[in-house]
């Protein structure tokens with residue numbers, strides 16, 4: 001059982017990220033799961049699609065961290081994004097549209113890094129990060145049970161340096177996945193440690209959102225949706241709420 005305090009804490013964090021947006025705006029963006037669609041799979045730099053300036057976010061993380069499963073939960077779909085219990089399932093940069101054509105925003109799934117990752121996937125991802133003008137946020141996922149290893153630290157350091165470099169305007173945020181696989185007690189110990197490590201390695205990284213995205217009740221997915229909408233500049237501030 002998760003503690004109500006954890007729920008409250010995460011909700012409060014979610015609110016803080018929304019920039020005082022109204023609920024209706026956020027609901028409208030992800031309201032119709034059937035209108036979402038697969039757009040393209042890129043295996044090479046040349047095959048990264050041109051998508052007419054629609055804002056975009058991408059997920060990264062170790063193989064098997066839960067990237068594809070989280071994207072399905074965000075889209076409100078069961079298997080639009082292919083996932084697997086076997087690490088190394090996603091082998092290309094996969095682009096998904098949210099909303100009817102041409103889409104309100106684009107979600108990008110990426111191959112996992114670490115022992116199951118391949119160098120060419122890393123090269124494609126680096127090129128994408130350094131050149132994608134539409135990219136608004138990079139989400140880095142960590143499995144609550146497995147924590148942060150050397151490969152994660154390298155990736156975090158690299159992303160932090162790129163975010164600081166100021167080349168392109170994307171921001172970085174962490175997501176702790178599979179929170180349903182650890183007890184509330186464990187989570188209470190693990191979370192502050194993860195947060196501390198993330199901040200030490202990547203000071204520009206926005207505070208983590210905790211999720212469980214495989215089975216209902218889903219957890220933290222609403223917060224991730226709001227974060228995405230905010231990063232993509234799709235939430236307008238309600239002036240009444242600022243006073």
Ligand SMILES: Nc1nc2c(ncn2[C@@H]2O[C@H](COP(=O)(O)OP(=O)(O)OP(=O)(O)O)[C@@H](O)[C@H]2O)c(=O)[nH]1
Nearest residue numbers: 064065066067068069083084085088089090112213
């Ligand atoms: N219990 C639980 N299992 C999850 C969760 N998210 C993903 N999984 C499982 O973890 C495994 C890997 O999920 P994927 O979404 O394919 O992971 P990925 O990061 O996309 O993996 P690669 O594409 O191989 O890098 C699958 O068996 C999922 O069902 C979660 O929140 N809770």
Ligand SMILES: [Mg+2]
Nearest residue numbers: 067068089090
């Ligand atoms: Mg995947």
